[in-house]
Amino acid sequence: MSPPGLSHSPLTLATNRLTSIASHIRTDAEKLKVIVLRDMGPDVMPLLYDRPELNVVMWPHDKACKRQWILENVPGASGILATIVDKIKAGPSLRVISTMSVGYEHIDVQTAAQRDIKVGYTPDVLTEAVADISVMLALMASRNGRQGIEFVGRGEWPHWAPYTLCGPQLSTNPITQTRTAGFIGFGRISQATLSRLIPFGFTNCIFTSSPTSKSNPQVEEELRKKFNLRSLRRGTLDDVARGSDVVFVLAPGGPQTYYIVNEDFLRKMKKTAVLVNTARGTLVDSDALAKALREGWIWGAGVDVVEGEPDVGIDHPLVKEPRCVIVPHIGSATNETRLTMASLAAKNLIAGLFNEPMPVPLQLNK
Template sequence: MALLEARAELDVIVWPEDRACERSWLMENVVGATGVIVMFPEKVNTELLDKAGPSLKVVSTVSVGYEHIDLKAAAQHNLKVGYTPDVLTDAVADLSVMLALMAGRNGGIGVDLVQKGQWPNFSWSPFALCGPQLSTTAASQTRKIGFLGFGRIAQATLARLVPFGITHCLYSSNPSSPPNYARDAALAKQHNLRAVSKVDIDELARESDVLFVLAPGGSGTYHVVNEAVLKKMKRTSILVNASRGTLVDSDALAKALREGWIWGAGLDVVEGEPNVTIDHPLVKEPRCVILPHIGSATLETRGEMTTRAAQNVIAAILGEEMPSQVDLSTVL
């Protein structure tokens, strides 16, 4: 806000409440705007852009994803679109490791046991509430970590897992992208791993002790983690999704957990969110830890995201280069 308010040439209109903006307020106040900053829940479509009118130059979103923005419509209106990549890498990587630990060590079940007052009634036994250990306990062991998508967040997550003693990193990314052998060899040397290898999704599913889903959303990755993939995973494996809910078939994952194909799952995103109620099939699964899409929810990261969004909108309005601009050249 300080960045915006410091520009005397800008009239800043602000939704005054600390909650999601009402659509009716946005539609009323976007009329005649030169730029608009939106959050992830707000849909930027033809209706909104037409309402804004020809004065609108830029849409800046406080998010790394921009599925809520109709990019084709934005291009047709000759707009610039800003987003906030890079700044949330560390926060999401931290959360991904947390989800892996919570899912593997029955964190959700344990917290529920205490919060419902059932700990006094819990009968201890040698293997009660045990789960697969993330760290290795002997030099002879292997621990293979898999990544569906191997961008900045995945590589930051890998770096955080190195102290746990992981031995192999497997990843599957865009099939059209050739393997980067030099980069992979450098990562293996940097992290003292036996190998960093690009594999197909079937091998990724079979070999990963923990499989992190950290790929972009969209039609190309819709339900890429489906029943066939889940059936190939180990019975002691963990699935973590901190990217987009649409990548994982929720019904297939619920079945996999219910029937014991995999050990557990840690999710920060679910398809159809936020409409995830107690009747949702994944909510009913004790070994599925679900968080309400809080991957970027640290004070530091949200501060950087909102700063970047303000910088984007100011630069576009003044005809300067935006710090983070979505390439719209190929969407028409």
């Protein structure tokens, strides 16, 4: 699917391509072969097609690239342009792997490092889009948004009553004059999310960071001042669980954060608090979260990611909990951000192939 309103006309593209071909007649054998595992759309593909030095071989379907197609096409390829759903193992001719994603769990980076294959990825550009959806899910989880939408969808608009569909208020108010945001992981997305919460009246912030990073009280004090908070401090997981009105899970995936939100964590949270996960499904134990919602340990949850996605059926314990708002991994899914990611991935690939500095290289440990 190409994004609306941003595409060149097919005629322009065809003309550009013809001009390129005409002025640089080369045989495919003289060109660098790159395989593209997904059509990146009419605003991005010309970045590759318009380079006469490249022989671009693209998976032509609007669904995930088949393993067999990759195996057939990768021989002789110097570069691969991949997405988060493609498992990439470095072949012998390969010089550059570029992925349109912030994650790189799907790439065999160890082999890439050993063989001096350059890897590019697309972090940072999705910060604002993910911060947007983190706030959206915090609001939806507090305000019984899923139940509200489902009532109306079933033609069962509830009659007004003083406390029907009431939830905890995200913003401060005469009854609740403080609000604490908790973050598991406190990188760019967490800070962009925190900045959005300030006009809602948030007064305090607690976060955890990777155990290997050091606390920096001076930076924390600067952030506290910048956001005009009463307090901003690094704490333990327990501090975040016990002290927060909203907990945002925004740490990387992988074994070190596996089920960091488990039954123990959820039991320590406030009964009126909500949990938001816009990071990776593996950080949250889905069964424990479903139990927490069912038994009222916490008020609600909003998740963009679920362990095992996309295999999440109607019997999944979280799908069955009406207070769990679930959207299907659309954290970075805005036209602007996905276009920026795709075009950055194409630029990383080209720079890697032509031995120019990659806009955003992944630093590999050899």
